[in-house]
Amino acid sequence: MFDVHKIREDFPILNQQVYGKPLVYFDNAATSQKPHVVIDSISDYYQKINANIHRGVHKLSQVSTDAYEQSREKIRSHINAKHAYEVLFTSGTTMGVNLVASGFTTLLKKGDEVIVSALEHHSNIVPWQMLCERTGAVLKVIPMNESGELKLDEFDGLLSDKTKIVTVNHISNALGTVNPIKYIIDKAHSFGAAVFIDGAQAVPHLVPDVRALDCDFYAFSGHKMCGPTGSGILYGKEEWLEKLPPYQGGGEMIKEVTFEKTTYAGLPHKFEAGTPNIEAGIVLGTAVDYLNSIGFENIQAQEKKLLDYGTSELLKIDGIKIVGTAKEKTSVISFNIDGIHPYDAGTIIDKMAIAVRTGHHCAQPIMQFFDIPGTIRASFAFYNTTEEIDRLIEAVIKAKTMLS
Numbered sequence: 001m002f003d004v005h006k007i008r009e010d011f012p013i014l015n016q017q018v019y020g021k022p023l024v025y026f027d028n029a030a031t032s033q034k035p036h037v038v039i040d041s042i043s044d045y046y047q048k049i050n051a052n053i054h055r056g057v058h059k060l061s062q063v064s065t066d067a068y069e070q071s072r073e074k075i076r077s078h079i080n081a082k083h084a085y086e087v088l089f090t091s092g093t094t095m096g097v098n099l100v101a102s103g104f105t106t107l108l109k110k111g112d113e114v115i116v117s118a119l120e121h122h123s124n125i126v127p128w129q130m131l132c133e134r135t136g137a138v139l140k141v142i143p144m145n146e147s148g149e150l151k152l153d154e155f156d157g158l159l160s161d162k163t164k165i166v167t168v169n170h171i172s173n174a175l176g177t178v179n180p181i182k183y184i185i186d187k188a189h190s191f192g193a194a195v196f197i198d199g200a201q202a203v204p205h206l207v208p209d210v211r212a213l214d215c216d217f218y219a220f221s222g223h224k225m226c227g228p229t230g231s232g233i234l235y236g237k238e239e240w241l242e243k244l245p246p247y248q249g250g251g252e253m254i255k256e257v258t259f260e261k262t263t264y265a266g267l268p269h270k271f272e273a274g275t276p277n278i279e280a281g282i283v284l285g286t287a288v289d290y291l292n293s294i295g296f297e298n299i300q301a302q303e304k305k306l307l308d309y310g311t312s313e314l315l316k317i318d319g320i321k322i323v324g325t326a327k328e329k330t331s332v333i334s335f336n337i338d339g340i341h342p343y344d345a346g347t348i349i350d351k352m353a354i355a356v357r358t359g360h361h362c363a364q365p366i367m368q369f370f371d372i373p374g375t376i377r378a379s380f381a382f383y384n385t386t387e388e389i390d391r392l393i394e395a396v397i398k399a400k401t402m403l404s
């Protein structure tokens, strides 16, 4: 039985006062909070098994290498990748995007096309723009409608044999839209283009099956799914990872180094130069176990309840405009109060001990589309409650009264 009050006991940070009031944490799309089991695993790592991995023949190094590789295997199984060596440890989604965009430099020529969507986070726009600047490729954008849904008929029209890679997020951080990525993947493949999925906002809410999706790359960050900052995964299909050159040179990624020529290690080590964030990689596996122990059906049911309740309660307030009303949405509500700047409202909401995000959410093109400076974004996790939403409603009414 899912008992949200029992689950909240797993998260020590939630049990605190801010400005003398109990904290309400609604900034989960920026980063999630961490359960005891994750916090304890970080400490355990340093107290019991800290040693550099894949080096030295000593026992402790073998123990930490085994823990790191077991975590890789756990994540492989979680996302249903075919091989563990297709699962690369990264520092987060941003690194995953940059690794692939950098690698594509060798595969693109002038006039080739890269397709992104209008719904992207800056980290899934800028690396592709930089790739286009380096290669002379052209960036095309899948437009969206007023609900914050991608216009698929226009996407179809953008595809051609010049399209080399299509990159979209699974779920938008700014609006919560769940994108029809299976359609996008299949359609792009029919033109021979590779597909990169930014899964940063998806993995806290659902389990991506990378083989069923048939995506070529899928990147995510550990810190948004109850794991440590500095942990992340880039899944890549073996054939693509073999095609891409190494991202960084250094220790661990080589087979043999001479001053005349260096040969590279096989997957996944070719892309894992230097000492990684070992503890974060291991503890990301702990976070995945924790989420699975709660159960993604339970997570989704609780978050849907929060989304429905929050949406209907907010809409009862005069002058509230929800930005992003897609049919398929996760538990993100981006909104504005008529005539009030989101920063001003955010300041008052903060003083009521409610953590929401205000601004452009690293998605300025979305704000340009709606012609707004930003939004107030409340993003819910499975450990949030409807009582906390009541606190948000109270704070929004207060902000509106004070600023009108």
Ligand code: PMP
Residues within 6 Å of the ligand: 029, 030, 091, 092, 093, 094, 095, 121, 123, 124, 169, 171, 172, 173, 198, 200, 201, 221, 362
């Ligand atoms: N893409 C999306 C959709 C995101 O929400 C984020 C984080 N806000 C990122 C990419 C970047 O993730 P990170 O900062 O963890 O690398």
